[in-house]
Amino acid sequence: MEGFVSFTTPTPRLSFPSLNPTPTHLFRRSLPHSNSVLFSPIRSQLGESEDGSTSISAVKEDAEVALKVKEWEVGMFHNEVAATQGIRIRRRPPTGPPLHYVGPFEFRLQNEGNTPRNILEEIVWHKDVEVSQLKEKKPLGTLKKALDNAPPARDFIGALIAAHERTGLPALIAEVKKASPSGGILREDFDPVEIARAYEKGGAACLSVLTDEKYFKGSFENMEAIRSAGVKCPLLCKEFIIEAWQIYYARSKGADAILLIAAVLPDLDIKYMTKICKRLGLAALVEVHDEKEMDRVLGIEGIELIGINNRNLDITQLFTCHFCLSTETFEVDISNTKKLLEGERGQKIREKDIIVVGESALFTPDDIAFVQEAGAKAVLVGESIVKQSDPGKGIAGLFGKDISL
Numbered sequence: 001m002e003g004f005v006s007f008t009t010p011t012p013r014l015s016f017p018s019l020n021p022t023p024t025h026l027f028r029r030s031l032p033h034s035n036s037v038l039f040s041p042i043r044s045q046l047g048e049s050e051d052g053s054t055s056i057s058a059v060k061e062d063a064e065v066a067l068k069v070k071e072w073e074v075g076m077f078h079n080e081v082a083a084t085q086g087i088r089i090r091r092r093p094p095t096g097p098p099l100h101y102v103g104p105f106e107f108r109l110q111n112e113g114n115t116p117r118n119i120l121e122e123i124v125w126h127k128d129v130e131v132s133q134l135k136e137k138k139p140l141g142t143l144k145k146a147l148d149n150a151p152p153a154r155d156f157i158g159a160l161i162a163a164h165e166r167t168g169l170p171a172l173i174a175e176v177k178k179a180s181p182s183g184g185i186l187r188e189d190f191d192p193v194e195i196a197r198a199y200e201k202g203g204a205a206c207l208s209v210l211t212d213e214k215y216f217k218g219s220f221e222n223m224e225a226i227r228s229a230g231v232k233c234p235l236l237c238k239e240f241i242i243e244a245w246q247i248y249y250a251r252s253k254g255a256d257a258i259l260l261i262a263a264v265l266p267d268l269d270i271k272y273m274t275k276i277c278k279r280l281g282l283a284a285l286v287e288v289h290d291e292k293e294m295d296r297v298l299g300i301e302g303i304e305l306i307g308i309n310n311r312n313l314d315i316t317q318l319f320t321c322h323f324c325l326s327t328e329t330f331e332v333d334i335s336n337t338k339k340l341l342e343g344e345r346g347q348k349i350r351e352k353d354i355i356v357v358g359e360s361a362l363f364t365p366d367d368i369a370f371v372q373e374a375g376a377k378a379v380l381v382g383e384s385i386v387k388q389s390d391p392g393k394g395i396a397g398l399f400g401k402d403i404s405l
Ligand SMILES: O=P(O)(O)OC[C@@H](O)[C@@H](O)c1c[nH]c2ccccc12
Pocket: 175, 177, 238, 239, 287, 309, 359, 360, 361, 362, 380, 381, 382, 383, 384
């Protein structure tokens, strides 16, 4: 991934030195976004011996190629379905960008189809590679077996309702967040367990733990450590979920809830994944950014928690990602929460008894009051509290009073 992503250079970039056995004839199919260069097959790379006979490794490679073709077809199908639902985040071309050969070298031509269009797309494409590798180490069967003996998940939604009833304020999901692509490192002396304890003491109902390593400097180890340190608040695994396997994995690492991002997942995935969550006793926080995503999610049965992210993914304001080459936007506007809860949408949410979580860019008691007034019964806050020397006191500052009592 790192080797080929660039948001600014439209010209070919060279990526040396891999001379890996990429199935070159795969690209004879006309990839919709590729530059459609046809390759002359390189014999040794296709597993053909000098006399033209096919070796065992060639047969194995053929099977791999067939699998890659299948994956590619599924990926393309996914993108088509996603596009009909207005989803702009595409699935990564499974083989990565097409390879081109000049003499002994391979290089990759960048184009619209093989270059992520924004930071979220880049994260998701990177996640795709990461998940494939993790899955090989821990196949679903192994994960499921491990879950047979796992302690039960804690009641995430119940904890939110109880806190809201107790304080009369939005329940707090406090985020254990070391860094973000837009903010860079938020806290240098980052001890996840210490921060989690401080949040719990400060009155947080639940915690959100970032597990993405590359872009948010989080980890599953952090979540496991918090859980095994005896912190009682239910834990939201803040991960970019693109495959059901990740839900089982999150559960095996101590998650009580997971995040499903509507900008990334088509309706059918959201439906299917919510069902898996129910079966595993996990809560699913479904995140939306705009009216269109909200309407899609309101059309899906069985959704209990909707997060409205005030961070806009559209490219209107530029920033440079601290951990990648991306230059783009994460504009924040808390009136987004209000906008998405107005009129019929708000009505439907109340009828369905859905709990709304106001997410991102909440810094002051006025911000909390604003999203509460709009209809949020919970808030998800990271930056403003994690940056405080005592994150527990940061909570009191955020709410304008001690909410631990
Ligand atoms: O640090 P903030 O602005 O308080 O935001 C917290 C949380 O909403 C944000 O981290 C977030 C919301 N949705 C996400 C999806 C993935 C990663 C992170 C996020």
